[in-house]
Amino acid sequence: MEFFAWCVVAAGIGMGLGSFGTGIGQGLAIQKAVEGVARNPGASGKIMTIMLIGLAMIESLAIYVFVVAMIILFANPFTETVVQMLSK
Amino acid sequence: MTHPFIFFEWLEHQLHLHIGNHVTYTWLVMALLIMVALLVKRNIKTVPTGLQNFLEPVVDSIENMIEETMGHKGKAYFPLIATIAFFILVSNLIALIPGFFPPTANLNTNAAMALTVFAMTHIVGLKEHGIGYFKHFCGPVIWLAPLIVPIEIVGHLARPLSLTLRLFGNMYGHEIVLMIFFGLVPFIVPLPMMLMGVLVAFIQTFVFMLLAMIYIAGSLEEAH
Numbered sequence: 148m149e150f151f152a153w154c155v156v157a158a159g160i161g162m163g164l165g166s167f168g169t170g171i172g173q174g175l176a177i178q179k180a181v182e183g184v185a186r187n188p189g190a191s192g193k194i195m196t197i198m199l200i201g202l203a204m205i206e207s208l209a210i211y212v213f214v215v216a217m218i219i220l221f222a223n224p225f226t227e228t229v230v231q232m233l234s235k
Numbered sequence: 236m237t238h239p240f241i242f243f244e245w246l247e248h249q250l251h252l253h254i255g256n257h258v259t260y261t262w263l264v265m266a267l268l269i270m271v272a273l274l275v276k277r278n279i280k281t282v283p284t285g286l287q288n289f290l291e292p293v294v295d296s297i298e299n300m301i302e303e304t305m306g307h308k309g310k311a312y313f314p315l316i317a318t319i320a321f322f323i324l325v326s327n328l329i330a331l332i333p334g335f336f337p338p339t340a341n342l343n344t345n346a347a348m349a350l351t352v353f354a355m356t357h358i359v360g361l362k363e364h365g366i367g368y369f370k371h372f373c374g375p376v377i378w379l380a381p382l383i384v385p386i387e388i389v390g391h392l393a394r395p396l397s398l399t400l401r402l403f404g405n406m407y408g409h410e411i412v413l414m415i416f417f418g419l420v421p422f423i424v425p426l427p428m429m430l431m432g433v434l435v436a437f438i439q440t441f442v443f444m445l446l447a448m449i450y451i452a453g454s455l456e457e458a459h
Contacts, residue, residue, distance in 0.1 A: 196445070203442040207397050210404030217407070 150229045158216040165212030172205045242334040257341035264326045264338060297444075304445070305452040312451055315355060319348055320444040327406060327436030331429060339439075340406040342399065349398035352447045353391075360454030371454065394450060398443065405439050 180198040184191045218224075243259040275286050283291050297317050301309045323339060330337035338344045360368040374383030409432050416425040 199438065199442060200445055200449070203401060203438075203446070204397075207401045207404075210401055210408070213404050213408055214400055 148233070150225075154219050154223060158219045161212055161219075162216050165209050169205055169209040172208075173202055176201050176205065240334055241336050243336070255341075256336045257338045257344050260326070260329065260336050261338040261344060264322060264329065268321055268325060300444075301448060304448045305455065308455055309448065309452060312355075312359075312448075315351075316444055316447055316451075319352070319447060320440055323348070323402070323443055324436065324440040327440060328433070330406065330410065330436070331432055337406050337410070339402050340410050342403050345399040345402045346395070348443075349395040352398065352450060353395040356394075356450045356454045359451055363455055364457075368454070398446060402439055402443055405435055409435055 176198060180194050183194050241256055243263070244256055247254060247259065271286070271290075275290055279287060294317065297320060298310075298313060301313055301316060305312070326338045326344075329335045330340065357368075360371065364370075372384050372387040373380040374387075409428070413425055413428050413432065416428055
């Protein structure tokens with residue numbers, strides 16, 4: 148049973164670490180974009196487009212962690228082996 | 236863990252069919268889009284009224300965005316990109332109606348779209364540059380090619396993966412967060428998350444469309 152407890156712990160800690168770094172990255176990107184718009188409001192359209200692409204790129208890191216966490220929780224490939232070993 | 240009651244799943248169960256939610260809801264979105272398109276097409280006027288009035292600026296803004304990002308050569312890829320954009324937007328927004336499942340919250344739908352874009356970029360590149368398209372993969376100096384080619388190949392293969400997983404993760408994650416909030420407090424509390432769902436739906440459509448445009452524009456331009 149410990150296996151499943153550790154799975155949940157791993158998913159939780161992984162998601163936390165993943166969103167930690169992603170949050171810092173996105174915050175920095177938005178900070179620079181806001182500074183840019185404040186200096187030159189005319190360029191806001193272009194800055195917005197580029198910022199959104201960048202944010203999507205950074206965000207995909209957190210999304211990868213999320214997908215891995217979901218695989219660990221709901222579609223774990225080792226579940227069957229562990230259950231077989233437990234039933235012996 | 237999606238919505239506990241999904242209308243088409245129930246219908247499939249009644250009819251003893253096994254198709255899968257994402258397929259049936261893809262059909263629904265397709266039917267919706269085709270119906271709206273036919274309705275607008277039936278009476279196009281120079282001075283737009285009603286539905287045409289609503290759809291014309293949308294199509295116009297997508298066209299302008301393509302012109303800005305891809306140049307005048309990109310006009311030829313307007314049908315592909317606009318179709319993908321409309322499909323993703325409608326299927327993202329459908330998630331907000333109770334009993335409906337967004338087809339984009341399934342890996343298969345997204346992989347189909349991402350692979351279409353991936354194949355399209357290389358077909359466009361080969362059509363545009365012929366055999367010289369492989370210069371795109373070789374980097375600026377020819378003796379650096381053995382180093383650059385593997386990196387480029389991995390980079391190109393990562394594109395459909397990231398396109399697929401980004402959309403899937405966003406939509407599926409939103410669905411799960413919503414269900415958890417519903418489980419905790421089924422009144423008022425999930426409302427802000429639903430508002431964020433509208434935002435996410437629009438942003439993810441925009442991002443997918445923009446990345447598809449950038450990938451195609453990348454294979455349109457000359458190798459340096």
